[in-house]
Amino acid sequence: MLRTLASATVLTVAILGLTACGDDDSSGSDGDSTTPVTIDVTFEGGTVTPNGERVEVKTGQPVELSITADAAGEIHVHGDPEQTLDYGEGTSTAEIEPIDQPGVVDVESHDLDVVIVQLEVS
């Protein structure tokens, strides 16, 4: 009886293990990971758009923020390592260094204390 349970568990674990072997870390290497992803960011009167959206990017893909702001400020990118981007009033672009490590990286506005986008790097 215990044997049946044990074999059932082992089987389940084995199936899950096989699932893992099927799709291993190849999602970052194919596809066009050199063209930058552009995100339009608008700061207006104490709010920012986008407001916490999730954006999928590939590992090593540069991200460009196209910023329109009514005041200067600072953006923090919470990756490993952290990046700080300064922007001025008016329209500007800020480049986020390509992120090699898979994960979810918060891009937040330091002054407004909100998450602008979450980059899903895979």
Place this chain on the structure above:
Amino acid sequence: MIPGGFAQHGIGGAKDLPLPPELAIAGAVAALAVSFGVLSLAWRHPRYDGREPGRVLGRPAWVGLSDLTASSGWHVAMRTIGLVFFCFGAFAAVFGQDLLTNPVFGMFYVWWWVGLPVASLLLGPVWRAVSPVRTIHAAVGRLTGDPDRGLYTYPERLGYWPAALGLLAFVWIELVYPHGTELGPVRLWCAVYVGLMLIGGAVFGSTFYERADPFEVYSTLLSKLSIWARTDDSGDDGRLLVRSPLANLATVEVRPGLAGVVAVLFGSTAFDSFRDSTPWVKLIQGTDVSAYLLNNLALLAFCVLVGLVFMTGTMATGVEPGTRRASLPDVFAHSIVPIVAGYIVAHYLTYLVEVGQQTLILASDPLSNGSNLFGTAGWSVNYAISYHPTALATAKVIAVVLGHVVGVIAAHDRALTVLPERHRITGQLPLLVAMVAFTIGGLYLLFAA
């Protein structure tokens, strides 16, 4: 999983990717299949509970190890290790700078909150052995009388409730309080913790630590999933045994508040997953209502919801004439511990390994003045886990499903001793549904965040 409330500069960097949907669904299906498999195929007489008194489960461990871990030298060494960490942490907290590079934050949020439970899973009741508050209490107590006895006896009805509140206080500063990554609040939290523990020990004796020290309750609870036990479980004497985690789990001491402790542990980890999800982020940022208030309410709501679901699951059954239905949640709470453990491993694994390494590196420079006390300041963190997201996701699902399997078996065994003959199988169904709900809920949160 980043402490310090919402959108603050936590001590972690990037977070884990969400689970791929196929994997989450595979895990959920496996959990369901195993649950009903156990219900229909498992044994009909309790294996781990209700044994003849005096019959001890488990195999004696190697005599050398048993004697070593029972020796007074070992106890002194363990207490010294605890004191060293305590003094170093206190030093960094008092004389260090209020920067994120102060190792105190990593020690508090990673080594203590995640490292200790994982160590307990592997090695047994670690906090009981190293707890600096126990050491201080014992030292002072030895000077003034018997450290085990206090002014009063610990009230039985209080049970583990103080520990549940203590754990809630920790997750509050970790997940909700916006200034959780500033030195002052962390220092204050630790000072209040030490103060309350020492006062409690003086008033109620050393039993206070077994029931009311949140970290000791947490560590001892998870240690019941390890393979280690002692024949004389009340102290550290007796022979060291090696036995099945299921047999160990059945020895969890049932006291009021156990269900509360488990609900706080599971609910808070679920909330931690939830608050990084896009819907919650957008809700918090899009509304004028204070984010602090919303996060507080959500944390409480998660803990209460888990508690209610569990209570309904355990109480919706027929009972023996002599059994109080209200006692059932505490009687069955041990079966949620493996689910909690699996989910904690899934949620915090990367955090423990990566931010834990980072804390080790920062520990060489406690005053943030460029020193290199332990030679680790020049090391760099190994991010290998993060570079294999599929393997990591698989490991998470395996941990959650394994926790579920162990939990279902433990609940089944307990039901065989507690529930009347007529309800032995049907009475388990509501609890089974609750556990499946927890596991699928947990997998969903790992997928959606």
